[in-house]
Amino acid sequence: MKIAPSPVTLGTSGLGRGTEPGSPEEQAAVDSAVALFESAHTYVDTSNNYSEGRSEAVLGLALQRVGADAEPHVVTKVDEDPETRAFDRDRVLRSFEESCARLGVDTLPLLHFHDPYAVTVSEAMAPGGAVEGLIELRDAGVVGAIGIATYPIDEMTEYIGTGVFDAVLSHNCFTLVDRSATPLFEDARARGMTVFNAAPFGSGILAKGSAAASTYAYREPSAELLGRVVKMEEVCAAHGVPLAAVALHFSLRSPLVDSTVVGIKTERRLHELNELMAIEIPDEIWVSIEEIQATAI
Ligand SMILES: NC(=O)c1ccc[n+]([C@@H]2O[C@H](COP(=O)([O-])OP(=O)(O)OC[C@H]3O[C@@H](n4cnc5c(N)ncnc54)[C@H](OP(=O)(O)O)[C@@H]3O)[C@@H](O)[C@H]2O)c1
Numbered sequence: 001m002k003i004a005p006s007p008v009t010l011g012t013s014g015l016g017r018g019t020e021p022g023s024p025e026e027q028a029a030v031d032s033a034v035a036l037f038e039s040a041h042t043y044v045d046t047s048n049n050y051s052e053g054r055s056e057a058v059l060g061l062a063l064q065r066v067g068a069d070a071e072p073h074v075v076t077k078v079d080e081d082p083e084t085r086a087f088d089r090d091r092v093l094r095s096f097e098e099s100c101a102r103l104g105v106d107t108l109p110l111l112h113f114h115d116p117y118a119v120t121v122s123e124a125m126a127p128g129g130a131v132e133g134l135i136e137l138r139d140a141g142v143v144g145a146i147g148i149a150t151y152p153i154d155e156m157t158e159y160i161g162t163g164v165f166d167a168v169l170s171h172n173c174f175t176l177v178d179r180s181a182t183p184l185f186e187d188a189r190a191r192g193m194t195v196f197n198a199a200p201f202g203s204g205i206l207a208k209g210s211a212a213a214s215t216y217a218y219r220e221p222s223a224e225l226l227g228r229v230v231k232m233e234e235v236c237a238a239h240g241v242p243l244a245a246v247a248l249h250f251s252l253r254s255p256l257v258d259s260t261v262v263g264i265k266t267e268r269r270l271h272e273l274n275e276l277m278a279i280e281i282p283d284e285i286w287v288s289i290e291e292i293q294a295t296a297i
Contacts, residue, residue: 003110003145003167003194005259006042007252008277009075011198013047015265016054026058033062035267037070039274045169045198045261047077047114048095056102063104071105077114077149078134085118092133096143107142112149112169113159121158131164147196153184160188169261171198172217174254176206176247176289177228177296185256197251198261205229206247228292235288245279246289252277 015033019026036044046055056076063070078095080087092113100106113134116124124130137143147167148159160168168188173181174197185195201207202216210229214220221229229243236243251260264270 004042005194005196006040007259008041008273009043009045009196009259009261010036010039010041010270011045011261011263012036012055012059012265013050013263014055015046015051016058017051019054019058021057026054026061029054029058029265030061030065032266032270033058034065035270036264037062037066037073039270043073043075043110043259045075045196047112048079048099049082049114053098053102056099060103071103071107072109074103074105074108075110075112076103076108077112078130079114080116080118087116087118087124087130089128089130089133089136092130093137096133096137107144109144110147110167111137111143111145112147112167113165115150117150121155121162124159125162131162135164145194147194149196149198153180157184157187160184160191160193163191165193167194167196169196169198171261172202174251174257175200175202176232176250177202177216177225177293179293182256185254189256195256195258196261197254197257197259200247200251200260200262201244202247203263207244209233209243224297228296231292232289235285235292239282239285241279241281241285242276245276246281246285248273248276249279249281250289 016029019029046059059074076099078092081091134146138146145166147169148156148165149169150156153173170181188195203218205213205216210226216225233243236246251257262273264273
């Protein structure tokens with residue numbers, strides 16, 4: 001099934017992290033989640049294992065408050081068994097049930113196969129494998145569409161080559177400083193799949209700036225990559241636009257991307273996101289950005 005997300009999807013991998021059930025911190029996270037559901041963005045993206053299940057739990061509490069109309073706006077992912085690392089058909093069905101219980105929903109518009117590092121593509125595709133479970137859920141109509149959300153790119157290319165997935169989600173690989181997901185997205189496009197591009201800020205540095213954030217894609221960046229970020233910051237400063245706006249619009253303007261998944265866990269960040277979306281980026285910036293990116297080694 002083809003799904004139709006809005007240009008931005010709200011990512012909640014950090015939502016509710018470390019909060020105790022019933023605590024004021026949980027309540028604050030629920031308040032933020034209510035704002036996410038009440039925003040104009042179609043989907044809120046979570047996963048069975050985000051914040052050890054607390055992301056889904058908080059979203060479930062928010063859904064109780066917002067009402068059933070918001071239920072079709074939550075997208076989650078199935079994860080391996082955290083104890084045994086099993087990731088077969090039965091684990092997929094259990095993971096889906098756990099997510100539905102936390103979220104308080106019976107159906108989902110989209111369910112991703114998340115980071116299947118515990119199994120090979122052949123194991124996942126074999127009878128009794130994880131993908132069989134995903135297809136069963138879609139055939140039963142409790143899931144509208146199924147996606148593959150992982151890394152690295154070559155494994156994702158293998159998964160989308162099977163022809164069974166409706167959507168693909170890649171992270172940190174289609175940004176100002178990394179274009180490695182381009183062939184994957186072109187392939188997915190040609191197959192009529194929905195493309196989600198997650199982590200347009202490289203998980204922070206392209207929003208917070210090179211002086212404040214020290215990682216790209218959850219790792220220490222090379223000096224060479226950091227050098228390109230600094231040069232891009234200088235270009236943005238010369239034009240009076242924030243690097244974060246350019247990083248976001250790089251993904252928003254791409255014809256390869258249906259929806260950009262941005263990590264947002266507070267109402268303040270949600271407002272900032274909407275402000276960044278409204279900024280007009282001068283055309284000359286894209287020329288300078290591409291010149292800097294062309295020096296990547
Ligand atoms: N395998 C997968 O399926 C997979 C992998 C990665 C990501 N994802 C999805 O994609 C989402 C986004 O990924 P991500 O959160 O890692 O990366 P991201 O969206 O590139 O970056 C999020 C980071 O940017 C910061 N940020 C956001 N808006 C900002 C602003 N206006 N000013 C300054 N900093 C700002 C946030 O900081 P604060 O923490 O300070 O708010 C947060 O740490 C995840 O939440 C998840 O839903 C999926």
